[in-house]
Amino acid sequence: MSRKAKRRWMLTGRMAFVIAWCIFTLIPIYTAFVASLTKYENLGKNFLWPADLHFQNYIDIWQRIDLLGYFKATIIYAVGTSLINVILATFAAYALSRYKFKGKMFYSFIIFITQVIPQVVIAIPIFMTLNKMGLYDTYIGVIIAIIATSMAFPILLLRSFFDGIPIALEEAASIDGCSRLGILFKIIIPLSAPGIATTFALSFFTGWGQYLYPLILTRNANKTPLTVGIARLIDNQTPWEMVMTGTLLAIIPAILIYLCAQKSLVRGMMAGAVK
Amino acid sequence: MKIKTVKKLASCLLVASMTMGLLAGCGSGSDKEAKSEKKDGGSDEKVTISFMRTGTPEILRGIFEPIIAEYEKENPNVTIDMQDLGWADAEKTLQVMASSQTLPDVMYHLPATIFDMADKGLIEDLTPYMDDELKEDMYPALLEAGQYDGKQYVIPCGATTLLLWYNTELFEQAGLDPDNPPATWEEFLAAEKAIDEKTDAAGAAIYAKASGGETSFVFESLFASEINGPTWDGEMYTYDKEENKQAAINTLNFIKDMTQYSQGNVEEFGRFDVRTLLRDGNVGMVLDAVNIENQIQEGLDSGKFKVAQLPAGASGVQTSAVNMGGFFIPTNCEHKEEAWKFLRYLMDTDNQKAHSAYGSIPILQSEAATYDESDNNEAVIIKSVEESVPEGVSPKTNSLWSVTGEQLQLLMMGKQDAETTLKNITAGHEKIYNE
Amino acid sequence: MKTKRSTKIEPYLFILPTIILLILVLGIPLVNVFKFSVGKSNIIQGFLEWNSFENFHYLATPEFLKALGVTAVYVVFGVAGIVVCGTLVAVALNKPMPLRGIFRSIVIIPWIVPQAFAASMWSWVLNSQFGFINQLLMKLNWITEPISFLGDGKALGTVIMVRIWQGTPFMIISLMAALQTIPSDIEEAADLDGASALQRFRFITLPYLKPVLSTTTLIVTAWTIQIFDTVYIMTNGGPAGQTELVALEIYNKAFRDYDLGTACAIALLVLLIVGIIGFLKFKNERQVEE
DSSP states (O other), rough: OOOHHHHHOOOOOOOHHHHHHHHHHHHHHHHHHHHHHHOOGGGOOOSSSSSOOOTTHHHHHHOOOHHHHHHHHHHHHHHHHHHHHHEEEEEEEEHHHHHHHHHHHHHHHHHHHHHTTTTTHHHHHHHHHHHHOOOTEEEEHHHHHHHHHHHHHHHHHHHHHHHHOOHHHHHHHHHTTHHHHIIIIIIIIIHHHHHHHHHHHHHHHHHTTTOOHHHHHOSSGGHHHHHHHTTOSSSOOOHHHHHHHHHHHHHHHHHHHHHHHHHHHHHHHHHHHHH | OOOHOOOHHHHHHHHHHHHHHHHHHHHHHHHHHHHHHHHHHOOOOEEEEEEESSSSSHHHHHHHHHHHHHHHOOTTTTEEEEEEEEEHHHHHHHHHHTTTTOOSSEEEOOHHHHHHHHHOOOOOOGGGGGGGGHHHHHHHHHHHHTTEEEEEEEEEEEEEEEEEEHHHHHHHHTTOTTOOOOHHHHHHHHHHHHHHHSSSEEEOOOOOOSSSSHHHHHHHHHHHHHSSSBBBBBBBBBGGGGHHHHHHHHHHHHHHHHHGBBOSGGGGEEEEHHHHHHHSEEEEEEOOGGGGGGHHHHHHHHEEEEEEEEBOOOOOOOOOOOEEEEEOBBTTOOOHHHHHHHHHTTHHHHHHHHHHHTOOOOHHHHHTSOOTOOOOHHHHHHHHHTOOEEEOOOHHHHHHHHHHHHHHHHTTTSSSSSHHHHHHHHHHHHHHHHH | OEEEEEEESSHHHHHHHHHHHIIIIIIIHHHHHHHHHEEEEEEEOOOEEEEETTTGGGGGHHHHHHHHHHHHHHHHHHHHHHHHHHHHHHHHSSSTTTTTHHHHHTTHHHHHHHHHHHHHHHHHHHOTTHHHHHHHHHHSSSSSSSOOOTSSSTTHHHHHHHHHHHHHHHHHHHHHHHHHTTTTHHHHHHHHHOOOHHHHHIIHHHHHHHHHHHHHHHHHHHHHHOOOOHHHHTTTTTTTTTTOOOOHHIIIIIIOOOHHHHHHHHHHHHHHHHHHHHHHHHHHHHHOOO
């Protein structure tokens, strides 16, 4: 088989696999979409195609629940989480990657352990603590709770990126008189742009999809994120068409953000290549 | 951003401590003065009452906002701050609010949780506040369902009995009389069989998804009509008692028999799912709560669907347990008099009637009087309330339900017989009673 | 590969912010979890009284051991599925192909769908009466009887599949980022040398992915152990306890039985198990480093 033919077969195989996976991914989304076009009375009749084409749901939802307000709170949680997470993780990952220090193992172990504490259990004690600190029902309270239990991955991911950057580059810079922080900002960060963009995106989604923390750590209606706001509709007689309309609307901005982060990722790569 | 927050925090703390200082300086004397002033009603002191009704905010706000507006107009010194809480999060949020003493002044929830909090001293006993008019107007079974340890902690305002909902068209196709629905368990099984054999639909819809409360309610209601008596003696379920063993086994056998002509895979179905089965004509009958109405309203209006009382067991009385939720006032409430006044206003016939539209049987007899008696469905519902017994509820209810639900699921899946089911339920409950 | 610098305080400055945050937001609460676990405790009143490790007795009951077994199956198969699927998709998407941008955004969708709603969506896909798959297969005449995906014997497999659906995007995102770091000239050289696709994957791609892969696997394991929303909604532990996960037990103990003590005892056990896994990994890593 010629190399060209082989390439074509590979491409076909890859395409087929990716398409199959996308179908698997989209089936539930499709049923949600079908439900979102259905009138309440017809829910559950048919999921092959919409029983109604009730696009009105996409207009009504803005009046029936405070979707705009939920969006606002969600964005605050997501942006807050991702920004602070990226900053903290960059510093911590740099220390882990470039220094030997006493307690390093213990530190990385503790960081990892934070991921494992079941949210259901820790949420209540966190609430008690934040309440004492006067951070109950504040955005920042929710954000720091999210970060505390989600910073492990950003740190570990960035560390593996930093580990991949040759130390020689840094040594050269340090001879040129760059300080440690200077090295971090001028060399390490630009070179790990894909890692940082990914960290940002992942933290952003973490903040976007949070449920338990905003639920338990806030009270005021203006701090209700999309997840909690939409879940309030769940009842004996849940208007599932509205829940699904809301869910689909909530997914779209997150995907857009991810795509933007990906673009900056590519640009970061380019910048790295130029150097 | 961080610095700002810290600054804000610091200033908040400062203000808070200054306020505390001021308050301390005033002493208790002035406190009493303020209270007596309120009683005179002479002051125009502004009071805010926070109010929370668990459920879908978009429907509840439509019901309560007009009532609140009216109330605020009549009581210019009072502001009602309505807050939202969905059922999906209710238990978690409630316990968090209770632990931080921030429960709203007037709140709706289910008695099991409220009684647990009452045990912990967090709920106000409303007995002294109750007036005779309210006591006499409320259905006795409901009034009783709100009591725990002889105290009225809950004012019921949303309730349901278990009813038989059926499809008249399928009844006709199966050669059954739609105006004469099954009134006993034998008739019910016969009707199920007829529908299953003579139509494309299954006889009845059964829900066995492990969620405790739903199926426990079915068992308790059927058992109530088997013995025609209470299902709870204040300490334990009466079906856990040796003397009622046979009655309990009969009831469980009936539940098992029902699955013979039901839709398949009962363990996959919860209440919401079976409602769609009835609505779409896939099953002939279902035993369900009154809030099914909202899902099959069209068919009820056209006469396609009808409702009957729960078929009777050995006692021949078509009784059912009544499951309820209601308002309560927490002890952390600062304006209990004002809170009660608002709660009492919500219990006025017209307001309660508006509230019942959310999916409840009538709570007040004056409310039932406004129902259309010539309407068969409404008459049936009222009769079922009158003949109901209170559902057994205690702080341990949720744990007890989970045992019952799990065992009933095994029974309905055909994995164990009635005797074993009862044995396991009783043993599981025994452990919880003794804890 | 480490530089040896004499600066002793520098690294601590870098990790200081995370340490402060951890102590404040997690340290204190975690101490409370310990405290709650050794006494009669509930959410509303907190710690009530010491009860001589009575809460830990629950960990020896057959009920709990069964849940532990179910959880083990769930985690092993769930994580294996996520790792395999995630790697395959990431590698397949790494090279240019038509519509790659669209595929890339599609594959991450499950990550952003909140768990509670994902569970409802899947219930509709799988429901035996009106579910999408059963309706489709019936229409195509491939089956005559609906498949009971959430029924007896199949439910655990189904919730594992849903877990894979949910967890894979995270794997894909992380691995795609890691794949970017592979210099393309190495791959091209291997290609020209006539290395087969499998060989290239085994000897070039995999070594590059390994650090990220091992970290993500660990994290995914930790997450999978505490998943409960989806299972809670789809089966609530049923049928007949076949999907009763440890995370569900924790939830039920804390919120249904008002027994925070036992919930915390279970949580500590989970923490211990995952802690050991993590410890072994970090120990292993240090040996590699030294």
